[in-house]
Amino acid sequence: MPRTRSVNRTSIQDVAAAGGVSLMTVSRSLRGVDGVSEATRSRIVALAAEMNYVPSSSARALSGLNANLIGISFPTLFNDVFPDILEGMRRIFDEAGYSSVMDTTDYDRMRELAWADRFLSWRPAAVILTGVDHDDRLRRRLTASAVPTLEIWDVTQTPIDICVGIDHRAGGLELGRRIAALGYRRPAYVGAPAGLDPRADQRFDGVAEAFRDVGGTAPTRVAGVGGNSFVVGAEGFGRIDLRTPPDVVFFLTDNMAFGGMMAAQKAGLRVPEDIGIVGFNGLDLTTVLPRPITTMTSPRRQIGLTGARHLLARLHGVSPPKITRLPCEFVPGSTVRAQ
Amino acid sequence: MPRTRSVNRTSIQDVAAAGGVSLMTVSRSLRGVDGVSEATRSRIVALAAEMNYVPSSSARALSGLNANLIGISFPTLFNDVFPDILEGMRRIFDEAGYSSVMDTTDYDRMRELAWADRFLSWRPAAVILTGVDHDDRLRRRLTASAVPTLEIWDVTQTPIDICVGIDHRAGGLELGRRIAALGYRRPAYVGAPAGLDPRADQRFDGVAEAFRDVGGTAPTRVAGVGGNSFVVGAEGFGRIDLRTPPDVVFFLTDNMAFGGMMAAQKAGLRVPEDIGIVGFNGLDLTTVLPRPITTMTSPRRQIGLTGARHLLARLHGVSPPKITRLPCEFVPGSTVRAQ
DNA sequence: TTGTAGGCGTTATCAG
């Protein structure tokens, strides 16, 4: 447990001494509150800047003010959905005067718990978690600390506080039905290992139900391995047993679907004549492809914006909806055969 | 400037009172330092957990201990190079007992400065910046505060403290020479608007020099617009004037190159027969493509790992090399014509 | 093994 030596820094005291005023005058000047003559204020502000004075957030937080800090935890940087969700969200917090910090958990609930413990120790204004499956201790601690909490990307009837997301099972179900309606009956599913990513499991369940309903086979599930999603998709496809070939392969994301499609073509299969390829999320990649991927869009930017607004409302004492479920939309694409 | 009301939280005092001991006994118990009987320790630890006690990092930091906090600033979540750089890096800090937080700057030096100001106010153990071009005030403040600083992804002879990266100009130069050697003479370059991303400018300069040396035309420069790199690449290609068509197009990244290649093919151009396509970074995407993109790998994971190790050494009082320049490597691919 | 005093840097409060 290393411990770096703390460095000499100029404190508000130093500035006060150098300016020949009391420390409170410096404090007031720097914060721009009333009660200081314009002359001394500008003098002190200049002096502080010149002395490279940086106020201590720890002391400020300790003296009673809130840290105006929002923590965001998400599973991984390697999934294109999270940048989309975070993009608009962080800008909104910025403009509202909050600063937000991010951390990743690698889909590990214990890492998420550890992060939350560390982060709560800074007395933040709010906490944002990805998904609604968390360790029980995390729920307890969040509830106990009464810190406003936003769960994004997934929804539940029993959020810790408020949640904004999509119904992944319903999304998988609708997607599965659309594909089954085209006559496909032997699906495979390439995604995260069962139990790792709850959203992957839910979508799988939805797809499975759709094919069960039409008398198709249960989808073969193939686990991709972590890292770049194109590679995961391609490797996942390679792990499908082609001796009893599926007629359509669902992928966890469009990027994985693209990787899988490349692997399929390398294996001599034509898309969609020999095999159908289906993605999820409606990622921007598919807009540049000559053959757009059949997929289900998820309103990622919308989730980020709505989540941010609801959380801000919560912070301002207004009560936003506890549960906000946003719609997905089917995109026909052309990587499955036409009706 | 909103200000959330601070919430009732159980303090070390409360635990002490409830346990019938002094506050110091609680403090010692929780930190696991010597000087507490095993009996009381376990009793107190259990009690604290039960009371959902979370120590205040602010108070701890203020009382002299270091925050063990490392801040990482990078331009955007939408560029595949940064996740690669950050991946190994953050794990190393984790294992060394530091917690790291990330923020993005949108390639805006003022945002970077603002972030640094906010972050330095927490008295962090170290700061990590992307690139070596920063506002002068940032350099001054970092130097004044004496916080160990690591600059990654780019190198300079005059780092703020230490730096680990690649020479982007040299990379562009070598890449340009390889391509020029194949007989190409009319390059175009699709990347960030001039002046936005210093690394893009450096690579452009390198490519330009290579073609100047062989009597080729100066590369036409086309600016992509922010957001998803596939889309930026495709749109950038669309902005090239095809009445005086280039014979080869360089892109800032492989993902952009892929987007551009799709746009080229949509425009009826064959790759590489009609036009060459060249990327940069050796991103994982190209490993799944039937036609791998001609590119230059950048040692992104290596940069992250080496940077993290050097910074840790620095934090432990050892002096790592101030400047570490890692090599790039040319990948022939097959999106340019063969020798 | 346990407890007491003092201080970390800032702000709220009240006095001048």
Place this chain on the structure above:
DNA sequence: CTGATAACGCCTACAA
């Protein structure tokens, strides 16, 4: 308009 004082919650140092 300005300054003195007492918190904020924790830890070091010393005392019992």
